[in-house]
Amino acid sequence: MSEEIKPVNFVRQIIDDDIRTGRHQEIVTRFPPEPNGYLHIGHCKSIWLNFGIKDDYRGRCTLRFDDTNPLKESQKFASMIEEDIRWLGYEWTTLAHASDYFEQLYDYAVHLIREGLAFVDSQSSEQIREQRGTLTEPGTDSPFRTRAVEENLSLFKRMRNGEFADGEHVLRAKIDMASPNINLRDPVLYRIRHHAHQRTGDRWCIYPMYDFAHGQGDAIEGVTHSLCTLEFEDHRALYDWFIEHLPVPSRPRQIEFSRLNLNYTVMSKRLLTRLVELGHVDGWDDPRMPTISGLRRRGYTPASLRNFIASVGITRKPNVIEMGLLEKCVREDLDPTAPRAMAVLRPLKVVIENYPEGASEVIEAPRHPHKTDLGTRQLVFSREIFVERSDYLDDPPKGYFRLAPGREVRLRHAYVIRCTEVVRDEQGEPVELRCQYDPETGRGQAPDGRKVKGIIHWVSANHSVRAQVRLYDRLFSVPDPLSDRDRDFLEALNPHSLECLKECRLETSLGQADRDTRYQFERVGYFFQDAQSAPDALVFNRIVSLRDTWMRKSGQSPN
RNA sequence: UGGGGUGUAGCCAAGUGGCCUAAGGCACCGGGUUUUGAUCCCGGCAUUCGGAGGUUCGAAUCCUCCCGCCCCAGCCA
Secondary structure, X not given: OXXXXXXXXHHHHHHHHHHHOOOOOOOEEEEOOOOOOOOEHHXXXXXHHHHHHHHHOOOEEEEEEOOOOOOOOOHHHHXXXXXXXXXXXXXXXXXXXXXXXXXXXXXXXXHHHXXXXXXXXXXXXXXXXXXXXXXXXXXXOOOOOOOXXXXXXXXXXXXXXXXXXXXXXXXXXXXXXXXXXXXXXXXXXXXXXXXXXXXXXXXXXXXXOHXXXXXHXXXXXXXXXXXXXXXXXXXXXXXXXXXXXXXXXXXXXXXXXXXXXXXXXXXXXXXXXXXXXXXXXXOOOOOOOOEHHHHHHHOOXXXXXXXXXXXXXXXXXXXXXXXXXXXXXXXXXXXXXXXXXXXXOOEEEEEEOOOOOOOEEEXXXXXXXXXXXXXXXXXXXXXXXXXXXXXXXXXXXXXXXXXXOOOEEEEOOOOEEEEEEEEEOOOOOEEEEEEEEEHHHHHHOOOOOOOOOOEEOXXXXXXXXXXXXXXXXXXXXXXXXXXXXXXXHHHHEOOOOEEEEEEEEEEHHHHHOOOOOOEEEOOOEEEEEOOOOEOOEOXXXXXXXXXXXXXXXXXXXXX
């Protein structure tokens, strides 16, 4: 595992100050996902921040499900979220739910009504919307705003008792319809929803809104620093208003940071949900998805994700991170530890004419070029082998040092061969190369001192296993799929984001490949067995390709 | 002509008035090592901090004005 970056950011500076000035003895954070979808790498930023602070400051961090909207949420999503957090390497101090506080929140609402700070509004949502005003014009007071306290109390109680249909009434805070901050224009606190909740069942038919549940939940848990993303900045005034006007047990502070954006993908749960439901991807854990589970299935490691977030940092500046940084992080994590193997993805047969028919030999090759403690594996060399189709060119450009008519290359861990003849099909496409090998060049030797620059990977035709290999590319073909407001983001989907290669040949040692091991297929990339892989039907996912300076120079595509 | 934010290299990001003629990472461009065109190593890459004024002996850091970009009008979170 690569060394993790020591975090320094403005949130930690605030915390350091709070500790130095004695404002807090213990630091308490929370991660508050809504269980209405899978976690994505953007959540990873929040997880890393909140749980990282808990770990480093020996504080507490609650995993609190923000389950205030039974229409959208489910236990299935909640379970997945727990799994993802643990997989990333974090553990919560306590598990909680906004719904654990429904009774307390109800009492808080009653408190506001008694103080004359909340009222039951009996208008439709359309009427309320019309009265809200616009960004530049103030709103107007609801005709029910002056309802008597006793009447509000009674109505609110009857709302809870289920005496009204959905939408008939709402409870609203009484703040200021002329506020330039729209969140303060008498926000809705409770709405009626006759819908079973995944945890409280039919106990409730009124549910608190996010704004009314979140800050109070923080206060109940003793959260000291409530870290959220920038779009909640305008809600802070409301957050503070509730804390001020309610008899809550503590006074948490909300601090906002900018969310993570990655180019060539989308990071909104709503859009990811569409991709899944419309079948554009193979579920939430499709290896092309920016979800934690997708990245996990793809083969990304927890450390690489943590390091990625650490190197991106925490600020208040809007940002779009390049995919290349994520890729660099996983390569960095995998290179020192991944066992090497040879795999030919698009096989081209090579017959070594001067190698005896029926003969073969075993070559002992190290699993890693630098880490000798990873041991060795056995390769079998024989007269018929496969090499990568892209390692042969009829008419090589300048600077190409692989196979071509008359050209010589080194077979990785084996002999130097020279291409003497090309067998073609009707279309003129090469289907087989005839080569001569030099018996004096085994074991890395070159007796005549000749320098062979090209080294290519190979497998023995009769000593290799078949496998399916899936090559993944960016999900979208443009850096920002949402930039064109006139086009649906689905139109920007990359039609080549998945290439499934079914005729791949792997060295025999991969027949017993470990399910949890990420391999480097030499010269190709890092690979991980897919969840669907089986011993008799191997499936490998490409995590990321190797850096390829030749490809970049010659301007080819990564596949 | 509303409110809240934010602007340091292609992408992130340190920097909190003097050791900044601005860290570090990614990307990119050289060069070296190498039986992976990988890894590793070495070097290059902002006289300038959105712009213009001002304060100061001294400003990316303070003040003023201007400009760009992001968020907010769910009984979503």
